Every structure is written in C-alpha cells, then in structure tokens.
Amino acid sequence: MxxxxxxxxxxxxxxxxxxxxxxxxxxxxxxxxxxxxxxxxxxxxxxxxxxxxxxxxxxxxxxxxxxxxxxxxxxxxxxxxxxxxxxxxxxxxxxxxxxxxxxxxxxxxxxxxxxxxxxxxxxxxxxxxxxxxxxxxxxxQAPTAPPAADLLRVYFHISREDQRPAARKLELWLEQQTPQKRVLVVPGIELVPGNKSPDVRCPLPSDCPVAGEVAKLLNSQLTSPLLPAKANDMGGAYAASPTIRPGTIEVWFGAAEISVKP
CATH class of the missing domain: 1.20.1050 (Glutathione S-transferase Yfyf (Class Pi); Chain A, domain 2)
Structure with missing residues (x-):
C-alpha cells in the first residue's frame, strides 16, 4: 500500500x-x-x-x-x-x-x-x-483598511426604539455609498430619547461639505423625515477634543416616524 x-x-x-x-x-x-x-x-x-x-x-x-x-x-x-x-x-x-x-x-x-x-x-x-x-x-497583498483620515463615520441617533428597523435599513444602504470617493461606515444606532427635530451635524467644520452630501444621499431614500440639506456646523467646538476624529458625522432623525422608500 x-x-x-x-x-x-x-x-x-x-x-x-x-x-x-x-x-x-x-x-x-x-x-x-x-x-x-x-x-x-x-x-x-x-x-x-x-x-x-x-x-x-x-x-x-x-x-x-x-x-x-x-x-x-x-x-x-x-x-x-x-x-x-x-x-x-x-x-x-x-x-x-x-x-x-x-x-x-x-x-x-x-x-x-x-x-x-x-x-x-x-x-x-x-x-x-x-x-x-x-x-x-x-x-x-490586498489593500488593508483605509487610513483613518479617509474613513467617514456616520453615527445614527434615534429618539424611539421603534425607529431602529428603518434606521438599520438605511445603515445597510448608506454603507454601500462612497461620498467623495471615501469609505463610509455607520458604527452604531444610538437611542437618545427626547430629540424632536431631524439634524445632520459636523463636529469639525472641515467635514461639513461631505456631511451635506451624506444628508442628500439619505434624503434620496427617505419619505420622512427629510434631513436638512445643509449640515449643522458645530463651530469647531470639538476641534481640540482627542475623541473626535476627522470624518465624524452625526445624523439625528428626530421624533417622527422614519419612512424609507420601497
């Protein structure tokens, strides 16, 4: 044998x-x-x-x-x-x-x-x-994760737990998009009760233009609520904070029902 x-x-x-x-x-x-x-x-x-x-x-x-x-x-x-x-x-x-x-x-x-x-x-x-x-x-030899400066982190904030399924659907869709040819991730969906108005925030002024593009992308998938076309510039208040990295964007959906286009 x-x-x-x-x-x-x-x-x-x-x-x-x-x-x-x-x-x-x-x-x-x-x-x-x-x-x-x-x-x-x-x-x-x-x-x-x-x-x-x-x-x-x-x-x-x-x-x-x-x-x-x-x-x-x-x-x-x-x-x-x-x-x-x-x-x-x-x-x-x-x-x-x-x-x-x-x-x-x-x-x-x-x-x-x-x-x-x-x-x-x-x-x-x-x-x-x-x-x-x-x-x-x-x-x-394949490319590794993109450099931190090229990565967009879009944090979703909901005010009611029943908004989570629709926010999750938007998260999966948004992560397939590449605004300004940058890789985008949604690290999480945070529940923050009491927030009533939809908003898009850029803690660092340099991220406001791309934040506006993210708002436009999301609005293309939403019937309600519609996010502001212009991102809310937080005035550089976090510029000195070591916890805020370039490419950080916040999306606040407010209290209304999140309705995603079919």
Whole structure:
C-alpha cells in the first residue's frame, strides 16, 4: 500500500490541529465585533471609539501571540525534515487565519511571517501546503483598511426604539455609498430619547461639505423625515477634543416616524 494516504491523513490532521490551536485566538476579536453589532443602542460615540481601538489592539495581540506560540512549538534550527515540513504546514495555516484578522485591524502580516510563508510556498513537499501559503500571501497583498483620515463615520441617533428597523435599513444602504470617493461606515444606532427635530451635524467644520452630501444621499431614500440639506456646523467646538476624529458625522432623525422608500 502506498504511503500517500497516511501522509495525506497526517497532513489533514496537522492542519486540523493548527486551526484548533490558533482559532481560539480569534475569539476575543469575534466577541468585540459581535458586541459592537448588537449593543449599538447602548454604546455612545466615545464607547464605540474605544471598542474600535480595542479591536485593533486585540488584532495586534493575536498576531504577536500566534508568532510566539509558533516559535516555541518549533525549533527553526532543527535538521529534521519531518519537523521542518510540519512547521511549513502550520505556517501556511496560520497565515490564512491571520490575514483576515490583520486586515480587519488595518494591519499587514508581520514581515517574519511573510518570509516564512514564502519559504513554505517554495520548499514544502505538500501541494496543499504550497497552495495554502500561496493563497495567504496573495490575500495579504490586498489593500488593508483605509487610513483613518479617509474613513467617514456616520453615527445614527434615534429618539424611539421603534425607529431602529428603518434606521438599520438605511445603515445597510448608506454603507454601500462612497461620498467623495471615501469609505463610509455607520458604527452604531444610538437611542437618545427626547430629540424632536431631524439634524445632520459636523463636529469639525472641515467635514461639513461631505456631511451635506451624506444628508442628500439619505434624503434620496427617505419619505420622512427629510434631513436638512445643509449640515449643522458645530463651530469647531470639538476641534481640540482627542475623541473626535476627522470624518465624524452625526445624523439625528428626530421624533417622527422614519419612512424609507420601497
């Protein structure tokens, strides 16, 4: 009987063990993302900023911890070809797991890992390992998250909980738009009871022109309420605040029912 089947089984077993080992490192990141998604009504703008920063920190920690684990698990100076090949297999799998984490955190793969993926791609005797390393390297070359200055963050504010479904529909639509060719995200929908009038606010004067474009985009989807065509310039009152970043816009829907065009 050929040794190919046992080798393939060992390869798949190694890959499964690697995913089980490293997959757990992604749990803190997944928890943070889920928390942001489902608790948006409880997160104020400052809380959302901290959550985003925590996500980035966990991404960085994930990369660092994974590389440390790998270095401890395998001795690079080993002359055993079996150990070298197993290391290549784990490198290829680790690279695939970390590419998305790095991308979500706006990071690139560490140069050390890139070099090891290159080595796995060219020197592994296992076609599956070479392919996995190739795919990880290809994915790592894709653009990472846009620079903070190019990102638009549009915070939605509702005054009644029953406005949330319509606001959520607008959120999903708006995130597909690119005003001034900029990537746009809606970090959350915050419930602020008592606000009666629709408004679009720009905490920093430099963001008022694009805030007006956001208002125009939203009005194209609304039958009520209609947002002011001109953004409310907050007069630079937050210019010195470290918590307000360029590209921050607030949309307040007021107390009226939010009606979205079919």
């Amino acid at each position: 050929s040794d190919e089947v046992p080798l393939r089984l060992r390869t798949e077993e190694t890959r499964a063990k690697t995913i089980a080992s490293y997959g757990g490192l992604l749990i803190p990141v997944a928890i943070l993302v889920a928390t942001q998604m489902f608790n948006d009504n409880r997160l104020a703008a400052e809380g959302q900023r901290r959550a985003s920063e925590q996500l980035l920190q966990n991404s960085q920690r994930c990369v660092s911890d994974s590389m440390t684990y790998l270095d401890k698990a395998f001795d690079e100076s080993s002359t055993s070809e079996t150990l070298k090949e197993e290391r290549r297999q784990r490198i290829a799998t680790l690279g695939g797991l970390l590419v998305q984490v790095c991308s979500d955190g706006g990071l690139k793969l560490p140069p050390t890992l890139v070099a090891q993926l290159q080595e796995a791609k060219t020197q592994s005797t296992d076609p599956a390992t070479r392919d996995a390393a190739t795919q990880a390297l290809k994915a790592s």
